[in-house]
Every structure is written in structure tokens, then in C-alpha cells.
Amino acid sequence: MSDVVELILADHRRFEQLLQGLREDDTDHASLRSELAALLVAHAEAEEDEVYPKLRRAASTAHDVEHGEEEHAEINQALLAFLELTELAGDSYASTLGKLAEVVDHHTEEEEETLLKDATENLAEAERERLGVAFIASRKARLDADCGRLENVRLLVQQTAGRLG
Template identity: 40%
Template structure:
């Protein structure tokens, strides 16, 4: 049975909380944890903004997402172990925690009251697809930026299909890379 959108959103919230706890405890590579946090928060926010927020006229949530994005960028730029890193981590954790609490106490109950179970499952499917699309795009960008782990032609073709790039089936690997870069800029 397909998960409804509320279940998926709350599952993402719990995963984000786990990542913050792991970062606070000092367990694991802080850069890897921040990268995972960045990917999940970004993909989750974009999926909410595209799938959920238009249904609920959630302008305040958009503002909170922008704030989190700025704080997340500060955390990514900071050196783990430094005071800037600790400060950015603390501010982001408080901001995201507030957003999650607000969303789970106000927005999601409103969505549950105003949407049928079938619509919630349909929204869940759309939310999951949108979030996965963002996660794949973020992974591709990270690979491209690092210069390592180049995508295969098949992976590039799949991303070109998702981006609805015309003529992709006749493109070489290099042409697919260029077309995807243009589509993302």
C-alpha cells in the first residue's frame, strides 16, 4: 500500500532529526552528515513547495525554507569543529525544529482534515517522486562538482529523460552532459 504524504513528510522529519543528533554527538564524518542533511532538506523542501504548499497557501513555510537554505549554506561552508560550524549548526537545528513543530501541529493536521485518504496517497506518490527527482539532481551536481564518479551514458540519458530534453536518444554522452548542464542552469 502506498504511503500517504503526511507519513512521508513525518518520516523525513524524523530522518532530519536523526542527522542533527548524529552531528551533535560527533559520531561520523561531519562533512558527510552535512551533505546528507543538505540533500534531504533541499529535496524535501522542494517537494513540499511544489506538491503540498500550493494546496494550503503556505507562504510562511516558504519563508522558513528560505531561511533554512541560507543557514544550511553557512553550515556547508564552515569548517567542522570551528565556532562558525557550531553556530551555523545550532541556528539551523533550531530553525528546522521550529519549522517541523509548526508543520506537524498546524499544516499537516489541516491537510488531513481537508484531503481524502485517496488524495493523501496520491499526493504521497507525487511527493515521493518529486523528492527523488531532486535527490538525483543533487547527487548528479555533487558528482559533477567533485570531478569524480562520472555518470554513465545510461544514467545521463535517464536524467535527460526526467528533464524532458528533446533528442536525447540520439545524443552522445558528452552531448547529454552539456544538455543537462544547460537544463539545470
């Protein structure tokens, strides 16, 4: 299975599982946080590299792509605050996690209703398969480079600071 829409949806469901695990008390918050950070960054960058450019070619979705990129930058900013926490329990932990969950949930929901819906309706199955292979390769390269580490997320936030105005 390499339909790019299915692959992206599967990651979105994984984000939800990881966020839920981070809300629970009897889980390993440090390891869940590392996994979520890596997956969020690898997923968004692979979308921007391999999927969004293909969708931008339709005039109607150009706006959705730009909006999606702004939301990726917002997610990185909320993720950075979460990665900077040294105490992985308590009020500050809960509020920082809550903010991250809010921007991630908002973005995935909107992406599913706009860009992914458009991809399902307007891209041929063979093209969705081709994009899926490219998405997975780009995502893997970033995971292999440990893209969710604090210094890298800090760098990404600095690079995209201008986008948020």
C-alpha cells in the same frame, strides 16, 4: 505506504537524527552534512511543488503556506552558512549547526501543527496517497540532481532573497 503526511513526518524525524549525529564527536560530519543538505532541499522543494499548492486552496491555510515558504528560505540561508564551513568541528561549527537546527526544528514543528494537521483533517485518504506519490517523485528527482550541493543552495538563497525582506 504513500500517505503524504506520513512521508513528510518520516523526513522530519530523519532531519532530527541527522542533526543529532552532527552534534556528536565520533561521527562522519562531512557525510552527515551532505545527506542533511540534500534531504532538506529535496523535501522543501517537493512540498512547495506538490503539497503546498493543494493546501493553499483552503483560504485558512493560504497564510500558513506563505509562512512555510518563508521558513524554507530561512532554512536554505542557514544551510548555506553550514555548507560554507570548511572546519567541521569547533565553536564556529557548533554555532552554525545550532542556528540551522533551530530554524529546522521551528519549521517542522509549526508545519506539523498547521499544514499537516489540516491535511490530515481535510484531505481524503486517496488524495493524501496521490500527493504522497507525487511528493516522492519530486523529491527523488531533486536528490538525483544532487540538490544539496553548495552551488545549488547558494543559487536557491539568491533566488529567494526577496522573500525574507
